[in-house]
Amino acid sequence: MKAGVVVFPGSNCDHDAWYAVSHNLKQEVKFIWHDSRSLGDVDAVILPGGFSYGDYLRCGAIAKFSPAMRAVAEFARGGGSVLGICNGFQVLTECGLLPGALVRNAGLRFVCRTVAVEVTNTASPFTHRARLGQILHLPIAHGEGCYVADEETLERLEAEDRIVLQYVDNPNGSLRNIAGILNESRNVMGMMPHPERVADPMMGGRDGLVILESLVSSFVSSL
Amino acid sequence: MNSQITPEVIAAHQLTPEEYQKILLLMGRTPTLTELGIFGVMWSEHCSYKSTRIHLKKLPAEGPHVLQGPGENAGIVDIGDGYAIAFKIESHNHPSFIEPFQGAATGVGGILRDIFTMGARPIAVMDSIRFGKLDAAATGARNRRILEGVVSGIAHYGNCFGVPTVGGECVFEESYDGNPLVNVFALGVFRHDQVFYGKASGVGNPVIYVGSKTGRDGIHGASMASAEFNEESKQKRPNVQVGDPFVEKLLLEACLEAMQTGAIVGIQDMGAAGLTSSTCEMGSRAGTGIEIDMQFVPQRETGMTPYEIMLSESQERMLLVAEQGREEEVFQAFAKWGLDAVTIGEVTADGMLRVKDNGAVVAEIPNRALADEAPRYNRPHTKPLRTAPLDGPEIRSADLGADLKRLLASGDLCSKRWIWEQYDYQVRTNTVTGPGAEAAVVRIKETGTSIAMSLDGNGRYCALDPRQGAKLIVAECCRNLSTVGALPIATTNNLNFGNPERPEIMAQIVESIEGLAEACRFFEVPITGGNVSLYNETLGSPIFPTPVVGVVGTRKTALPVGIPFQRPGLTVILLGGLGSPESREFGGTQYAKVIGDFLWGVPPRLDMEYEKRVQSTIRELVLENVVESAHDLSDGGLAVALAECCFGPAEVGAGIRLTSTMAPELLLFHEGPSRILVSTATPDLVFASAKKNSIEAIAIGATLNESLTIRNQNAILIHYPVRELKSTWSGALEHHLLHDPVLV
Numbered sequence: 001m002k003a004g005v006v007v008f009p010g011s012n013c014d015h016d017a018w019y020a021v022s023h024n025l026k027q028e029v030k031f032i033w034h035d036s037r038s039l040g041d042v043d044a045v046i047l048p049g050g051f052s053y054g055d056y057l058r059c060g061a062i063a064k065f066s067p068a069m070r071a072v073a074e075f076a077r078g079g080g081s082v083l084g085i086c087n088g089f090q091v092l093t094e095c096g097l098l099p100g101a102l103v104r105n106a107g108l109r110f111v112c113r114t115v116a117v118e119v120t121n122t123a124s125p126f127t128h129r130a131r132l133g134q135i136l137h138l139p140i141a142h143g144e145g146c147y148v149a150d151e152e153t154l155e156r157l158e159a160e161d162r163i164v165l166q167y168v169d170n171p172n173g174s175l176r177n178i179a180g181i182l183n184e185s186r187n188v189m190g191m192m193p194h195p196e197r198v199a200d201p202m203m204g205g206r207d208g209l210v211i212l213e214s215l216v217s218s219f220v221s222s223l
Numbered sequence: 224m225n226s227q228i229t230p231e232v233i234a235a236h237q238l239t240p241e242e243y244q245k246i247l248l249l250m251g252r253t254p255t256l257t258e259l260g261i262f263g264v265m266w267s268e269h270c271s272y273k274s275t276r277i278h279l280k281k282l283p284a285e286g287p288h289v290l291q292g293p294g295e296n297a298g299i300v301d302i303g304d305g306y307a308i309a310f311k312i313e314s315h316n317h318p319s320f321i322e323p324f325q326g327a328a329t330g331v332g333g334i335l336r337d338i339f340t341m342g343a344r345p346i347a348v349m350d351s352i353r354f355g356k357l358d359a360a361a362t363g364a365r366n367r368r369i370l371e372g373v374v375s376g377i378a379h380y381g382n383c384f385g386v387p388t389v390g391g392e393c394v395f396e397e398s399y400d401g402n403p404l405v406n407v408f409a410l411g412v413f414r415h416d417q418v419f420y421g422k423a424s425g426v427g428n429p430v431i432y433v434g435s436k437t438g439r440d441g442i443h444g445a446s447m448a449s450a451e452f453n454e455e456s457k458q459k460r461p462n463v464q465v466g467d468p469f470v471e472k473l474l475l476e477a478c479l480e481a482m483q484t485g486a487i488v489g490i491q492d493m494g495a496a497g498l499t500s501s502t503c504e505m506g507s508r509a510g511t512g513i514e515i516d517m518q519f520v521p522q523r524e525t526g527m528t529p530y531e532i533m534l535s536e537s538q539e540r541m542l543l544v545a546e547q548g549r550e551e552e553v554f555q556a557f558a559k560w561g562l563d564a565v566t567i568g569e570v571t572a573d574g575m576l577r578v579k580d581n582g583a584v585v586a587e588i589p590n591r592a593l594a595d596e597a598p599r600y601n602r603p604h605t606k607p608l609r610t611a612p613l614d615g616p617e618i619r620s621a622d623l624g625a626d627l628k629r630l631l632a633s634g635d636l637c638s639k640r641w642i643w644e645q646y647d648y649q650v651r652t653n654t655v656t657g658p659g660a661e662a663a664v665v666r667i668k669e670t671g672t673s674i675a676m677s678l679d680g681n682g683r684y685c686a687l688d689p690r691q692g693a694k695l696i697v698a699e700c701c702r703n704l705s706t707v708g709a710l711p712i713a714t715t716n717n718l719n720f721g722n723p724e725r726p727e728i729m730a731q732i733v734e735s736i737e738g739l740a741e742a743c744r745f746f747e748v749p750i751t752g753g754n755v756s757l758y759n760e761t762l763g764s765p766i767f768p769t770p771v772v773g774v775v776g777t778r779k780t781a782l783p784v785g786i787p788f789q790r791p792g793l794t795v796i797l798l799g800g801l802g803s804p805e806s807r808e809f810g811g812t813q814y815a816k817v818i819g820d821f822l823w824g825v826p827p828r829l830d831m832e833y834e835k836r837v838q839s840t841i842r843e844l845v846l847e848n849v850v851e852s853a854h855d856l857s858d859g860g861l862a863v864a865l866a867e868c869c870f871g872p873a874e875v876g877a878g879i880r881l882t883s884t885m886a887p888e889l890l891l892f893h894e895g896p897s898r899i900l901v902s903t904a905t906p907d908l909v910f911a912s913a914k915k916n917s918i919e920a921i922a923i924g925a926t927l928n929e930s931l932t933i934r935n936q937n938a939i940l941i942h943y944p945v946r947e948l949k950s951t952w953s954g955a956l957e958h959h960l961l962h963d964p965v966l967v
Contacts, residue, residue: 016650110382
């Protein structure tokens, strides 16, 4: 598999995602600069965590207008797999590739903590290697991770089985304990927890590999 | 123009009449106002270390690992495999009191620039923060808001920049009421061949300004009150600068990319004294001159005078010298990241700092006069200020268990999770051991080596005896590193004191420095740099003398051994023994503070030879995986350390049986150093290692499920379910803070 990690000015988990894919999963991965109009020959795109363009207006609000995001939207429309992590999830909702929005945590403070997350759907390229109901211990690190959407959207997400990850003990006030969701076609996923941070036993766990290996094994049968 | 220089103007620049005479001598003429401003800031205590320089020379600065000692933007030590680390600590005490959020945020920004201006990528930050007591009747609400502001300021800057905040300390003491301490430590990594220095070499090379535009913020933080300025003073911006961590992140990436081109000759950040210090220091180090013209300096406000531009402390700016003819390569790197980069002048041969405004010279001073000829004072020092009595009250506890709970709930000892969960301590996926541990451990992906770091201070010990206190702090940091298996290799320090013009305060400074020197020499952890913060006084009452020490060490990257007991059925061993404290040595303890609300006596004794052997023992035991947990005894003594060992996710407790004739209060809560608690399945191996190193090791009990029981000679001193102690400890800080209606 060849993955592309989009780098916005202010991305700061770009290298972590790159390292997890290249060193922990031993797959090919390249960086895609934010003003690239084309993604090149990649099988999957990762939008990393960080503070794209400083996130001073609204998280992800400026990133939405970058040339790279236009290319990502096109890639997604064509069925390409896109994983947005943390700030990447925020960017995906700003772009409309995923419904809803991520707002200030209910506690009003940035929270960095390892939390329990339940896998509530395994029929996706990002979770098919997990067991339904499996509990993953994944770190979160965000100030604006409270997922909100109108009632109709939430009902639809649930009815269409697009809520993939739910907090066991909600750390940020997200509606319906949402930690990660899919788009309609199930090729785009956004999640607030950081799977790339627990892809290595030295970092206190390997639960993040379930997500990343699911993505890779959609392309590489041997994994 | 020269008529502007009145005695009032001189005083307003915090220059003494004698210092002004020295300026006249160095200049051979009356300085212009701009020149006076430049002297004022370069000769300030903050930039010149004029009160401490002669004493700082006593600190050991050399050792086998040291590649760069004091005098540069940060110290550099070798970590093997062709890699090195740059690290340093800096204070932002005064700004953090005036504006806690921005004060702390720009403190983080400043020290990060010190690290990456040398070419190192920052990989860890730690903070040592001190406040007045949160429950003080008159000032508690203010102290709570300062804490809240400082923590969110650190979080705001570090999280956005993308550096993990991996550890630190937080202390509450009446003496920091109205004078909080915010000391920020940062550490970066690079290869030996990637090191850059702040030198303006090569006559004719362009001097290039990069980063944020210059504004009027932070001009001359010290003072500004001459007649000429009163008219303008209505428009003066607050003296605290505003930080932009996003721009800093861009500046980091752009600088590291520009450095890779090979076109950069020297580079330095614009920190305190902004454009002034970066120009004259870079020139002075290279023995060159620098000529710049204000008209080329990017400005975000109109009508700025050369005085304002030279003294602005706008954040996120750098000055660099490039190889002549290769400017384009540098400009391209900065353009990619959307940052300003413009040539504002060039390196000259005459050793002068020449400032022009549209071609007209407005300041012309020898660089050396500014950077190296600053006054040095051997200020009078008598006996260190001391208000505490030698003897204290008789210690008799009504309920030892209740005392333990009160200690665990106290500000200094309770869990600081509420603080460090606001910091991203994992970004860059290198944090092997993060906040709340004995020492932070961050791996270097490229080499298989990990860096351990510990930051510590103890104002109470130093108030009792600054020399002994300083030695104990160094010993504690080295012990913390050893407890995670790391060999301590180098030190940075932040000296926080009151007014050095008071001989009894100057004595605290001198004694502390000499104590640091002795201990750092003994433990072979040379001091490669640091910071001095003086005049920490409010209404004539000084802070406790507070040297803060950061020690770094190395170990092979491996799964960590942590503080908590891992499982029941293991033997609990106390390395170093129970100690034999005198009652005077109990007066600086947390027990005396929290239960007795009193400070007296002397700090604990320290046998440095013995301490070193304890450290060698624990390093061996950890690296060979003989122990499953390790925790050193410090604040709160044996009982607090034992309780902390029970606070892991598994909540494993312990049954402890002691046989001592010591008074139970001393036995449980004295803070004698050189002691470490371990749990092990192979006690014989622990005893063998202790014997080999000639240190005491006592089996004091075993780990078990759910409760902590401490007996002495068959009397039960402490008996609690672990869960009860843990909930007291973990919820205390939030409980203290929630008393503030403003924060609810």
